Amino acid sequence: MTSALLFLLHFYSESKNKNNDNNxxxxxxxxxxxxxxxxxxxxxxxxxxxxxxxFESERVEQLAKELADVIREAGKIDDDDDDDDTKKKKKKKKKKxxxxxxTGAGISTAAGIPDFRGPKGIWTLQKAGEKLPTxxxxxxxxxxTVTHMVLYGLQKAGYIRYVVSCxxxxxxxxxxxxxEEVGELHGNCFAERCETxxxxxxxxxxxxxxxxxxxxxxxxxxxxxxxxxxxVLDWDDALPEPELCRAENEAKKAKLALVLGSSLQIVPSxxxxxxxxxxxxxxxRKRSSLSSSGGKNKKPVTRKTAGGQLAIVNLQATEKxxxxxxxxxxxxxxxxxxxxxx
Numbered sequence: 001m002t003s004a005l006l007f008l009l010h011f012y013s014e015s016k017n018k019n020n021d022n023n024x025x026x027x028x029x030x031x032x033x034x035x036x037x038x039x040x041x042x043x044x045x046x047x048x049x050x051x052x053x054x055f056e057s058e059r060v061e062q063l064a065k066e067l068a069d070v071i072r073e074a075g076k077i078d079d080d081d082d083d084d085d086t087k088k089k090k091k092k093k094k095k096k097x098x099x100x101x102x103t104g105a106g107i108s109t110a111a112g113i114p115d116f117r118g119p120k121g122i123w124t125l126q127k128a129g130e131k132l133p134t135x136x137x138x139x140x141x142x143x144x145t146v147t148h149m150v151l152y153g154l155q156k157a158g159y160i161r162y163v164v165s166c167x168x169x170x171x172x173x174x175x176x177x178x179x180e181e182v183g184e185l186h187g188n189c190f191a192e193r194c195e196t197x198x199x200x201x202x203x204x205x206x207x208x209x210x211x212x213x214x215x216x217x218x219x220x221x222x223x224x225x226x227x228x229x230x231x232v233l234d235w236d237d238a239l240p241e242p243e244l245c246r247a248e249n250e251a252k253k254a255k256l257a258l259v260l261g262s263s264l265q266i267v268p269s270x271x272x273x274x275x276x277x278x279x280x281x282x283x284x285r286k287r288s289s290l291s292s293s294g295g296k297n298k299k300p301v302t303r304k305t306a307g308g309q310l311a312i313v314n315l316q317a318t319e320k321x322x323x324x325x326x327x328x329x330x331x332x333x334x335x336x337x338x339x340x341x342x
Contacts, residue, residue, distance in 0.1 A: 034139075034168055034189055035122050037210045039234050046265030048117050049124040052315040067258075067311060074099050074255035074309070076158040096308050098161040100247075100254035101151060102273050106261020106314060108169050110145040112136030117263060118316070139189065139206050144175035147260060152176045162250040166262065166269050168232055173202065183243035185269045187232035194219035196226025210234050239269070251275035259312040264319075276308040 055063070077098040105115035114133040115121045125132050144152075152175040154160050163172055164183045170190045172182045179200075184191075189207055192215050193200045199219055207215060211234035219226045233239070247269075251257060257276035264270035312318060 034206075034210070034232065035116070035126075037208075037232075039211075039236075041235055044116075044123050044127075046117065046263070048121065048127055049119050050117070050263070050316045052119060053317070054315070067313070070256060070309060070311060071099055071154070071159055071258075074159070077161055096253060096255040096276075098254050099154070099159050099256045099258050100161050100250050100273075100276060101163045102257065102259045102262060102264075102269075103147075103151075103163065103165045103167060103172070104260070104262025104264075104314075105167060107145060107147040108142070108167055108171055108261070110147065111142040111169070111171060113139070113142055113169060115261075117265070139169065140204055142169060142171065144171045148172060148175040151260075155181060161254050162246060164247045164251075164269070164272060166266065170202070183240075183247045184231075185233075185239050185243060185247070187230075187240075189232055191231040192217065192228040193231050194221075194224060194226040195229055197221060197224045199224070200231070201228065207232060211237060244268075247272055248275060255308050257308065257310045259310070259314065259318075261314060262318075263314060263316050264312075273310055273312075277310045 075097045105113070105121075106118075109115050109118075112135055114135055116123045118124060120133050122132060148171050151160065151163060151172070155163065155177050160181075162181060162183060163177060164185060165172055166186045168184070168187050168189045170184075170188045172184075173179055173188070179202075187210075188202075190203050190205070191200055192203065192207060197219060199221060201220075207230040209215070209230045210232040212229045212231070215228045215230055217228045219228060251272050252275050254276050257273040259273055262270070264273065
């Protein structure tokens with residue numbers, strides 16, 4: 001496991017640099033195309049273009065070993081985790097086990113897909129009025145990165161409870177992780193769903209719209225033939241409730257929340273890791289307000305759960321870690337691979 005995680009962390013850091021230097025003209029079929037389809041939003045929230053932090057290879061190796069140890073500590077998912085057949089099991093408080101993974105745009109830059117908030121990210125350059133970044137590969141031809149494949153290996157080995165992703169590139173699905181084990185909270189550019197029977201179709205081409213619009217195709221099930229809609233959220237669309245609910249439940253059961261390639265600035269998805277540790281900043285929101293742009297509620301209620309751990313692997317800082325982000329102490333926080341033990 002250590003060698004795989006070492007490869008993951010090193011590859012993620014190095015490939016991000018290479019992608020920032022890439023320059024060609026395939027941006028019309030990339031995350032850029034997706035961003036251009038979204039409704040115009042002057043303020044996308046959070047910070048943009050924050051400085052990236054890079055460690056030497058020796059430091060990355062050290063952090064990878066620590067991360068491997070913490071994943072081992074979290075353990076594999078209990079075989080009877082969801083067994084509620086007896087009152088005894090219902091009453092017994094199970095210990096937290098396994099890992100819930102939260103992924104953002106940073107894990108797909110190695111596939112040639114630009115991110116959004118990096119120094120050369122889409123929204124960063126857009127706000128600055130500069131030329132937008134380009135992609136090194138047409139979106140439909142992008143392949144899962146080493147990061148995606150390591151996560152597939154960990155999921156297959158029984159360590160990962162659930163993968164929660166804000167990415168719309170479908171690379172987790174292409175890596176081999178079963179669709180039902182990935183919560184695509186912001187949708188999938190390659191998926192369309194029947195509005196009648198809810199059958200989902202995955203295509204080898206990108207949808208031309210966002211916001212659950214009709215695609216012009218129909219369900220292939222003879223008894224249905226309902227109209228199909230794209231499956232990508234626009235700014236004010238509500239997150240998919242079944243996947244969000246499972247993400248919340250698995251986050252509370254997990255021993256470790258592992259965040260990869262995300263600065264956790266878009267809520268409510270960016271707040272989900274706080275359910276694992278737990279943290280009073282995670283508030284229970286009404287389902288009607290769970291949109292990709294976040295929303296305020298009149299009467300927020302704090303969720304209470306038993307404590308776990310939070311590990312963040314990212315090239316930029318995040319406010320989800322306390323203000324002592326640069327202190328490299330084991331019991332407080334670490335950046336690039338930081339632990340928060342509570």
